[in-house]
Amino acid sequence: MTSSPDLWPAPRAVHPVDAVVTLPGSKSITNRALILAAIADGPSVVRRALRSRDTSLMAAALTSLGSTVDTSGDDWVVTPGAFDRDAVVDCGLAGTVMRFVPPIAGLGTSLVSFDGDEHMRQRPIGQVLSALRDLGVSIQGDALPFTVHGAGSVPGGTVVVDASASSQFVSALLLAGARYDAGVDVRHDGKPVPSLPHIDMTIAMLREHGVEVDDADANRWRVAPGPVKAVDHLIEPDLSNAAPFLALAAVSGGSVTVRDWPHATTQAGDALRGILTEMGCTVELDDDGLRVTGSGALQGIDVDLHDVGELTPAIAALCALAESPSHLRGIGHIRGHETDRLAALATELGALGADVTEHADGLSLRPAPLHGGVFHTYADHRMAHAAVIVGAAVDGIQVENVGTTAKTFPDFAGFWSGLLSP
Numbered sequence: 001m002t003s004s005p006d007l008w009p010a011p012r013a014v015h016p017v018d019a020v021v022t023l024p025g026s027k028s029i030t031n032r033a034l035i036l037a038a039i040a041d042g043p044s045v046v047r048r049a050l051r052s053r054d055t056s057l058m059a060a061a062l063t064s065l066g067s068t069v070d071t072s073g074d075d076w077v078v079t080p081g082a083f084d085r086d087a088v089v090d091c092g093l094a095g096t097v098m099r100f101v102p103p104i105a106g107l108g109t110s111l112v113s114f115d116g117d118e119h120m121r122q123r124p125i126g127q128v129l130s131a132l133r134d135l136g137v138s139i140q141g142d143a144l145p146f147t148v149h150g151a152g153s154v155p156g157g158t159v160v161v162d163a164s165a166s167s168q169f170v171s172a173l174l175l176a177g178a179r180y181d182a183g184v185d186v187r188h189d190g191k192p193v194p195s196l197p198h199i200d201m202t203i204a205m206l207r208e209h210g211v212e213v214d215d216a217d218a219n220r221w222r223v224a225p226g227p228v229k230a231v232d233h234l235i236e237p238d239l240s241n242a243a244p245f246l247a248l249a250a251v252s253g254g255s256v257t258v259r260d261w262p263h264a265t266t267q268a269g270d271a272l273r274g275i276l277t278e279m280g281c282t283v284e285l286d287d288d289g290l291r292v293t294g295s296g297a298l299q300g301i302d303v304d305l306h307d308v309g310e311l312t313p314a315i316a317a318l319c320a321l322a323e324s325p326s327h328l329r330g331i332g333h334i335r336g337h338e339t340d341r342l343a344a345l346a347t348e349l350g351a352l353g354a355d356v357t358e359h360a361d362g363l364s365l366r367p368a369p370l371h372g373g374v375f376h377t378y379a380d381h382r383m384a385h386a387a388v389i390v391g392a393a394v395d396g397i398q399v400e401n402v403g404t405t406a407k408t409f410p411d412f413a414g415f416w417s418g419l420l421s422p
C-alpha cells in the first residue's frame, strides 16, 4: 500500500481580504534572547516568546547544557546554570541552533554533540567551527554531526571568517564573545556578508545586555570581555512571517493590518514596507500597526534582496502573479537556507506555469498565466508561504507538507484558513 501524500488544498481568496492580525513573536529575536539569557549573570524573562519548532529546539538545547528554561507560559524564564553535563543537541533545521549554541557550549566543561535533520547536514557551518578552533575551542568534526569539548573557558581573541554564506557565522561568535577571556575581534574576509540587519540585531541585543560592541569599521566587530547582564525582553512580532499575510492583501485587493509593527526595528521583514509599496500596494504604519492595501494589480520589481534574503520566497510568489517582469538579485546565499531556495522556487513556480529563470544569484520572472498543481515545500517553511500566496490567487494549488511552517509559526495553516473562510 502506498502512503497518501501530505497535500493541503490552499484556500482561494475569492473576495478582497480585510483583516487585522496579531502574529507570533520573532524567531530571530527569541533565539538570541534565549542564548544571551543562558550566559547572563542572573535569571531573564523572554516575554511573548515565539513557541515554534526552532525556539523549542533552542530551549531544549540550553536545558540539556544545564540552563533552566521554563516555557510553561507566554513569558519564558531562563535561569543560567553551569554547562557541566554531557549533552546531545538536536539542531532540527534551525540555523540559529546549529550556529549559536556551539560557541556557548565551548564555555562549559562537558562534551556536547550536535546533529539535526538530514538536510541540516548540508547547511554551511565549517567557518564557525574553524573560527571556534582558532579562538581556543576543541571540536571534533567539520560539519554536522560534530562534538564540542568544553574546557571551562575560551581564550578568545582575533579571528578571521568568511561569512559570505551566512551572517549567522558572525552573530554566533559575537553572541558568546563577551564571555571569552579576551572577548572577540571578528573580521570578515570574502564576498559581501548577507543579511546584515541580522548582525545589527545581534549587536543591538548585546548592548541591551550591557555588552560593549565596536562595529565602527566595515567587516569587523569587536566584543569586549565582561558580564552579560540579565534582562527582561519583550519579543517583537515576526516581521518576516508577516510576508504571506501582507501578500494576501496584495493578491486579493484587500487590506491586512499587522498589529504591534515596531516603528524602529532591526528585523529584515521591515523591508516589506518598501518592497510592497514598489509593487503597487498602499502601505501605512501608524499606532494600529502596519496596514497594506492591495490595488488589485501587482507590479513586478527589480530588487537586490541580499540584506533580506529570507523574504525571497514570498516576494517571488508575488512576482509570479505580477503584471510586469521582475528580477530578484543578490541572493545566491539562500541556496544554503532550509533548501536551495532559488532552485526550489524556479522548479515549483515553473511547474505551475510561471515564466521563471534561475540565475546563480537570483531569479527573473515574467508574466504568465498560472494553473493549479502540487507545490512541494522541501521541508522549508518559507516555501509553504510562497505556496499559499499563489494558492490564494490560483485555483487548485495543493501544498505538500504545509506542517513544515511549524518551524517558525504554530498552526500556520489554521490561522491562514481562518482569514480566508467565507
Ligand SMILES: O=C(O)C1=C[C@@H](OP(=O)(O)O)[C@@H](O)[C@H](O)C1
Pocket (backbone or CB within 6 Å): 027, 028, 029, 095, 096, 165, 166, 167, 168, 171, 194, 195, 198, 309, 310, 333
Ligand atoms: O540570525 C538570524 O536570526 C538569521 C539570519 C539570516 O540568515 P543568513 O545570514 O544565513 O541569510 C536569516 O536569513 C535567517 O532567517 C535568520
Ligand SMILES: C=C(OP(=O)(O)O)C(=O)O
Pocket (backbone or CB within 6 Å): 093, 094, 095, 096, 310, 337, 338, 382
Ligand atoms: C534562513 C532561515 O532560517 P535559519 O534560521 O534556519 O537559517 C529562514 O527562516 O528563512
